[in-house]
Amino acid sequence: MMRSWDHWVEESLQKLQHLQLVGSLRPIHLHSAPALEAQKPIEDEFNVFDELQPWDRSAVQVQITEATFQKWVHDIPSSGDDDGIQSFKKLLLFSANDYLGLGSHPTIGKAAAKVALEHGMGPRSSALICGYTDYHRLLESCLADLKEKEDCLLCPTGFAANTSLMVALGSVGTLLAAGKTPSPDEKIAIFSDALNHASIIDGIRIADKQKSVQIFVYRHCDMNHLDALLSSCKIMKKVVVTDSVFSMDGDVAPMVELVKLRKEHDFLLVIDDVSPLGQSIKKVGPPY
Template sequence: MPFALDQIDTELVTLDRELLRRSIRSVNTPCGPEIQIQGRSLLAFCSNDYLGLANHPELIAALSEGAARFGTGSGASHLISGHHVIHDELEAKLASTQAGAIPNVRALFFSTGYVANLSVITALGLIGNKKISIYSAALNHASLIDGIRLARGQGSVDLHIFDHHHLEALDDILHNDSAPHKLIVIDGVFSMDGDLAPVQKLLHLANQYDALLMIDDAHGFGVLGKHGYGILEDQRICSDRIIYIGTLGKAAGLNGAFVCAHKKIIAWLIQKARPYIYSTASSPALAFAVLRSISLMEGEKGKELRVLLQQNIALWKKESTFTRWKRLESDTAIQPIMVGSNETALQLARALDQFGYWIPAIRPPTVPKGKARLRMTLSAAHTKEQIEGLCNVLSELESSLPPS
């Protein structure tokens, strides 16, 4: 047996022993609160489909119409022959969502948020062939972390990790940093804790110390702000220092992502962002459907869905009370339940499964060691009865399951 295969066996056994091995469950129904897995009906409280648009009939029709009009694939990367006029239309619309927040804004459409984050960080690290200082929040998403790792491999990067709850230390480090090129990187809504980034304070530091501020608003776009334009609209931010990343596979109900920034930064990405340059462009049919999704989100339907989502969040916070477990304070659709050990998290997830609820256990390395949890997410599509039923089951399980 090759060494690699033998070593894989050994390391998989270790993952099993530490209760860290992951598995895939295949859903055979459309995305929504009520799903089926292997013929079993479950209530899902783990999707990022925050507005319940992933199976919306208007988006289904738009994707079908887009395929009929533009075909199913792009055929090449954006810089070869894969960029369609519908991509231009979508990018103009995406830029308009951040026009009040970023002067001289332009948008660039990506296949995924992961690729967008890798592209931005690595391309920014090449500006002027100068040393760059990157300041990354400790709880940032893996795609941001991996983008920084790639940037460190291509040039001179000083990396500083900061706690977004305590910005005094970040201020001190920035004050003593003489690098001409500085980048602060942070999630808009933290994907595992559900809290918001202190964008106003970070922008103040960016202005004071001449830094760029990159915000990955994957869990905010579509949900936050009057029109669902995300955390910049919600917090009334405006600056040409901001690089905004939005995701279209969560609240928007489809796939893809985008970067909004000053037009000079977007021009630089087109020249230097290797994941963008060398990836096949997303289907023009998808771009057509995303345009319809944004129209829904920013209109009366989107407003109605955001109100329903906020009502569901308020109901959950009112009805969910724990004595041993801890519900993290969050005003977003992400509502984690901290249970501590990997064993307890898995035990609780299995018990919920038996009651007909799907909320996977989240364990290291996704979260820090000793902070295993259930990452519960709410949608506008959940009903009052579904949420209250879950609260009752969790209360019963907390009383019956042994302490960790």
Template sequence: MEEVSADTIWEGWAARALAKVGAADFLSNLPQLCLPLPRAQEEPLADVATFDGPGPWDRTMVEVDVEVPKASATDGEPARRQMLIFSTNDYLNLSAHPAVRGASSKASLLFGMGPRGPALISGHTEYHRRLENALAELHKKEDCCVTATGFSANTAFLAALGGVATHNAASRRPAVQEKIAVFSDSLNHPATVEGLRMSEHMGQTLVYSYGHRNMENLDELLSKCPVEKKVVITDSVFSMEGDIAPMHDLVQLRKKHGFLFVVDEAHSTLLWGRNGGGIGEHFGIEDQIDVIVGAMSKSIGCVGGFVTGSKKWCDLVRLLAAVTVAKKEVWRRQEVWNRVREFTELTKYPAASPIICLVVGSEEATIRASKHMLERGFHITTITPPVVASDACRLRITLTAAHTLGDLRRLVAALSECVPGLDCAGDPIT
């Protein structure tokens, strides 16, 4: 079968949409704020320090004091006790890194706080542009924009996608054949689901859900769909399962059907790939992914989102320092994967990522398990309806570079007391 060039087709549709709304001329006239240049010693990104191993600041992100609810306190007042955190998404522990904190402090002292206004009016600065350039380079894309959150990155992109249907339509409202057919993995993040629901409600898209990681189902849906404009969107690492999308199979289907391939790299940016470029870099298929959506609240260790390949919103200068540090301190990625391997060896649980989802069963049983883990000194996220089915409630554990093998042994011992079917016999790790 002749390969379909999705790149050429979608570039044409996007160009026609931009021409229709005059976006090119509008965007070219937007000012970019030129903040006062700092002195050399004030430059936020000057002398970004990197280290060959963990420092005391790393441990502060996983070993904290928490307040015990009043009902559990002997004197009727909240009591404080030490707790190990296995619920953070800060996999590389960069939020506490001295270089990231230093850059953030310098930037706030120099330029103040807040974006000054929406990105398209007065909020975009050369520092935001430097961050966007760094993220675009990291993911091997031509351009990038930052947004306020990962959620807004998803919704902003999907709103723009719907705009392609609207501005390529013959009339004000797209006919069925003029809409965009979007095929979404059934376990994609709620941010994607909400964005798709919005565009479908606007009459711009037709949304199809395919079975989780089920390529035969996706191929069948794509083959039967008569709509020309097709998009496939998937999480790279699924946040409620911890497994990975079948990227090579998706690339083959892209070649067959010519769809726009969109990947949410929220849980894989800076964690997968030699340089932290995510799943695309890890599998060597960066050129086959058309659009990447991401969140900076995971491995980058702060707040914000981004979309590679479009122009949207702004975020804080300290994120650029986090990207710089993560690329240099490659040991952080290795430590995360060491913890994943060790957890698997300790429990026989086939972990594919730092996200470990242990199904307990009913909501009541899962809450009991969560309380048990708190009593044993571990903070773990509980996942209950409507996020998952009522009989598939689970404990969601996330592993980071700051956790130790000793932490895992204690964790596994406590889990074996409240998670049915978890095989924790023996300790093969030496």
């Protein structure tokens, strides 16, 4: 089935090429600003620390005013303003996205400061115009190696990545349709876990507005329900999308069962795998 999806994607790209809608990324190679070259360079110190360090705690320890705390606890609407001098309350954050504490790591800070001094804030433009640099391409290549994948495409946010992917998958049905609007058989059948991230759901909804997909929502991590939906679906192009780790609930998708269903029903399996990035997660045999 993966050969079929490769064929469908290739055919869709050919149609986009014919319509002159395929853009190319042309990396701009950045050079140090002349005025900054004479400054004392920041040393490349890529330190690794095995134990907890002071900055690890500072990354998750914050303080808020007592008034704001009470509004949070009692779910009282707030404009975000704190009036006057008030007492503060210290809290530990467990809801941010910096799981590995890289945002406060001194090595990351030095690297960010160095590149900002050498290149400023970079070209202010979209990637397709002139905002794509050799640094972006290097990061994409490194991330692809890290995830053991063929290639990587950077998006401005994780939310944008999921939304864009769902819309792109839906567009395959539109591009390969015989008419302007896909018939029921030409649509993409998307099977989504009930507790998938909002970015996935929004992307599917946009694709649905374009009348290019048929949406099926299966009960959270319920493989029997998913199996039943897949078995009764007559659409050829099927996609199953799920979080690997559900960030709002903390549970893990049944990856082994999903891979078994994929072999049985020949669907394209899409995994939002951002939460385990850089962490030790047990692999599920062959790449899924």
